[in-house]
Amino acid sequence: MGKQKGVIVISTFANEQAAHDVSKKLVEAGLAACANLAPVRSIYAWRGRVEDHGECLVLFKTTKSSSKALKKELAKLHPYDVPEIVEIKMADVAKPYMEWLAGSADGKPKKRNDAAKR
Template sequence: MSTNTEFSACFVTVPNEDVGKKLAYSIVEGKLAACVNILPQVKSIYVWESKIQEDSELILMIKTQHSKVPALIEHVKQNHPYSVPEVIELPILQGNPAYLKWITDSVEK
């Protein structure tokens, strides 16, 4: 195992599979991440405009380098249908060294 904080997993919620796939492809094609997983059937309960809301969504789990996160956030903001899209970064503290190298090799420097 390698311990490193230069890698991140980011989470983005999307309203449906079409939006999720389009956004995932644009992220990977733009070399902002090595991989995007689309996790289905999430029930989100949240406060929006002073009301409790409930929606069915999907989650994109995005594996990238920490240095790419600012560009990833901007890309999501520009290409997402929500006025305030969720983009949350979590550090990857440990991982398979070969997998972390693959992330590095897959995103642009």
């Protein structure tokens, strides 16, 4: 097996609860090592209008080998008609972080572990 590559999959949700629910399912499924949620303001064209709404941005950290399955499940779980699902390649990732990422986003459901440094 070659060296694992990390990716970030980006998506937005109408609110934090929806983002939380989907994020938790994807991390528990082992498709993402973690998900970062942050409030954002989105201005976008939708059905002939310019919309301006608060949303919740989620950054899903995963591996290239798990990203296809993550994006498929994200599309299935996402409440939007046309969800934002964008993959970005990671570059210059610290080796210990990449090792943790590769070990955590392997498609295997995870048990709760509070041993991570804070």
